[in-house]
Structures are given as structure tokens and as C-alpha cells.
Amino acid sequence: MSEAYWQSVMQAGMEVPADRSLDECTVELVEMLGHPNPRWREDIAYPLLTTWITKGVYDELLSGLGDGIVPGLRYGLGHDGDLSVLRRSYSALMLAEIIGRDNNEHLMTSDSVLAWGDSATAWYVREQDHRGWVPEQGWANAIAHGADLLAALARSRHFGRLELTVLLDVIADRVLTPTSYIWRHGEEDRLAYAVMTLLHRNALDAGIVEPWLARLGAGIQVPRTRGHIEAEWPSPSVRNTSSLLRALHLQLALGVQGRADLRADAELFAEQPAHRADLILAVLDQIRAESPWLYRPTTRAKPVT
Known part of the structure; x- marks a missing residue:
């Protein structure tokens, strides 16, 4: 027509x-x-x-x-x-x-x-x-x-827990896969929001999420060959991964809200994700490790025994 x-x-x-x-x-x-x-x-x-x-x-x-x-x-x-x-x-x-x-x-x-x-x-x-x-x-x-x-x-x-874990892995695969494109239109924010949605389900404990964050962090650390930084660093995929970690830190810190047209979102996003404080620190660990020369080192507080 x-x-x-x-x-x-x-x-x-x-x-x-x-x-x-x-x-x-x-x-x-x-x-x-x-x-x-x-x-x-x-x-x-x-x-x-x-x-x-x-x-x-x-x-x-x-x-x-x-x-x-x-x-x-x-x-x-x-x-x-x-x-x-x-x-x-x-x-x-x-x-x-x-x-x-x-x-x-x-x-x-x-x-x-x-x-x-x-x-x-x-x-x-x-x-x-x-x-x-x-x-x-x-x-x-x-x-x-x-x-x-x-x-x-x-x-x-x-x-459930298994399928949500797969989604996390897919996001890591996506950002770590080499590409010639640097994301310029808020893609990292939309991906971070997908991660936040996963976290708000409270089905994934820190034992799953923190190794996932470490995988992203390993992908943005500067590789060295005989003491020299390899050429063309950071690559587009490194920039995209770094942007995702920063977007995720901001969304964890500020909190996100659900969509008004999705009724279940009111309950899903009513409270912050479980283990939020630990996750913020885990994300910061990866961001800090990307440029250790820049950020002051910190240590997580040890639990009182």
C-alpha cells in the first residue's frame, strides 16, 4: 500500500x-x-x-x-x-x-x-x-x-538463574568481541541498563557477577610486550568495554527505574539490587585497574570478626 x-x-x-x-x-x-x-x-x-x-x-x-x-x-x-x-x-x-x-x-x-x-x-x-x-x-x-x-x-x-547467567555472558561476549566501531549513541547506557535489569532480578549472586566483571576488566587492561604498550591501544572494543563499566557504575550509584508501560517494573525496580554496595566496589576495582597510574589504590574494608 x-x-x-x-x-x-x-x-x-x-x-x-x-x-x-x-x-x-x-x-x-x-x-x-x-x-x-x-x-x-x-x-x-x-x-x-x-x-x-x-x-x-x-x-x-x-x-x-x-x-x-x-x-x-x-x-x-x-x-x-x-x-x-x-x-x-x-x-x-x-x-x-x-x-x-x-x-x-x-x-x-x-x-x-x-x-x-x-x-x-x-x-x-x-x-x-x-x-x-x-x-x-x-x-x-x-x-x-x-x-x-x-x-x-x-x-x-x-x-531463571541459568538463563540470566547466559545473558550476562552474551553481554560480555558482545563488548569484548573485536570491532572497528566505537559506540557513540548511548549503546553502553542501554547495555548497562540490561545488566541492571538482570541484577534487579536478584537471582545472580556476587559469585557470578564479580567474575563476570573481572572478565570485562581483563579486557581493558593494557597489554604489554617486552615492556612496551602494543600499537593501536585502546582498540574500539576496549573503549566500548570501558564505557560499559563506567555506565554500569553510574547506574548502580544513582539507581535506575523501570518502564511506565511495564506493570511488573514497579515491583522489579522498587528496591536496589541485592549486594549493590559490593557490586559498586567490584566495578570500581575494574575501572581502577584500567589506569592504575591514575587512581589512588583502595582496599575493601575487611569484615569485623
């Missing part, structure tokens, strides 16, 4: 058109998620699908909708610098909305959501195109949209 047709749908309250079937509309809108024109992708397809999900239009069809979105994560995977990233990125963002609906309404089985989680994490660690803003095409933002998807999965009742 023409852009004018879809604009008329937007202007008429974003209701499902009466002259076309929901299935026909959905197929076309899902295809538009990869459209190179941001007006079609960002101003029509994404807001319409999100509105219909929120209104419950797909509640009886949510499993099929998610299954139809997932192949978009694999579309052109491995390519870098072309337009295929738009389909992958907006498929991730849409899947996050679908999982968010299940988080609110408890509509899905564990098998479906866990399968989506497998597809999401497999895509995220393999995504090569880290561009944020693309001239003429608008936002690609695969790293940020993937972080939103991980945060949606982190909220899911279908994800």
Missing part, C-alpha cells in the same frame, strides 16, 4: 484497517521494518505494530507474530555497512515489544520465549554492523536495540 494509505491509518487512531485483514497488514508492516526509508520503518511500521501489540490485538497470535519476526534477526547476518542491518535491528526491537507484552500479560509458554532468547543471543554476538545513525536511512542502532531485547528477556518469568 502507499505511504498515504498508512498515514491515513496513523491519523485515524492507529486502529487496524477495516478494509484489509490483520494478517495482510501484519505481513506488510513486518516487511517495512527493513525499509531504507525511515518514514516507512520508524514512523509507520514500528509504531503501528507496537500499538497493536500494546492494545492486545495480537494476544491470541503472539506466538506466531514472534516466530514471524525472528527470521529477521538472521537476514544478512555477517554483513557490515549495507542496509540489511535495518531488518535485523528493527526485528530485535519488535521482538522486545512482543516479549514485553508477554511479561505484562503472561500469554506465552516457556518453550517459545526460550527459543526466541536463543535466536536473539545468537544474533547479538554475531552482529557486525554497529552503526548508530546512518545518513539518509536514519537509525540502524543494532547494538542499542539488541540491548533492549536482552533487557526484555531479563524481565521474563521464563528466565
